Amino acid sequence: MSIANSIRAQIPPIHPEGYPFIGIFAAVSLVLFFLWTPLGWIGTGLTVWCALFFRDPVRVTPVRDGIVVSPADGRVSMIAQVLPPAELGLGDRPLPRVSIFMSVFNCHVNRSPVAGRIDRIAYRPGTFINAELDKASEDNERNSLVISTTNGRIGVVQIAGLVARRIVSFVREGQSIGAGERFGLIRFGSRLDVYLPEGSKALVSEGQTAVAGETILADFGSSEQGRTFRAD
Numbered sequence: 001m002s003i004a005n006s007i008r009a010q011i012p013p014i015h016p017e018g019y020p021f022i023g024i025f026a027a028v029s030l031v032l033f034f035l036w037t038p039l040g041w042i043g044t045g046l047t048v049w050c051a052l053f054f055r056d057p058v059r060v061t062p063v064r065d066g067i068v069v070s071p072a073d074g075r076v077s078m079i080a081q082v083l084p085p086a087e088l089g090l091g092d093r094p095l096p097r098v099s100i101f102m103s104v105f106n107c108h109v110n111r112s113p114v115a116g117r118i119d120r121i122a123y124r125p126g127t128f129i130n131a132e133l134d135k136a137s138e139d140n141e142r143n144s145l146v147i148s149t150t151n152g153r154i155g156v157v158q159i160a161g162l163v164a165r166r167i168v169s170f171v172r173e174g175q176s177i178g179a180g181e182r183f184g185l186i187r188f189g190s191r192l193d194v195y196l197p198e199g200s201k202a203l204v205s206e207g208q209t210a211v212a213g214e215t216i217l218a219d220f221g222s223s224e225q226g227r228t229f230r231a232d
Helices: 003-010 016-035 037-053
Strands: 067-069 074-082 095-102 109-111 116-124 142-149 152-160 167-169 182-186 190-195 216-219
Touching: 016 037, 074 190, 095 216, 142 167, 152 167, 152 182
Parallel strands: none
Antiparallel strands: 067 216, 074 095, 095 190, 109 182, 116 142, 142 152, 152 190, 167 182
């Protein structure tokens, strides 16, 4: 393999949703170079950041019935028993919820946590408070999916954050989707909530770094009663 091909292999592809934004950043950077060179270099740095934000790397997803993988890159910010949003139609009892916070430096392409059929997609307008706050699940703009599987129904909620102002969905109701397949993205910082069936045990810990399509959040086919964790 040539050096050029080797370098190219290390650069993740860019999702098409990002091309217009990268183009705008690049155009503004050129103008800034004419105005004052240091500003142009700052613009160039921001253009590189924008390209990294919209990166869409290949992921290797474990495929087995019962596995729930992370829908997003980021930090597991909260694991709790929470009443799901009414628009999900998942009942009026608290369910296990795993929340993953995505910073502006994470990859923002979202992937399906399970294989199944998308029974419901519900968009709800709202505010844009810090997505790390618990009340963001209720108050912020969000887009929700309910995926039916052989192990029950899974709720996945894309939540806009303080910086994020646009939730993009790639799927439609009635569509079949595989675990790890792309279903949407959120621009510029946000959060994903995953609602598991009642009685499910999360196999991750708060503070853990999750990788979309790869990190296992839960396993319905396992008799494991949960895990203990330590932070070094």
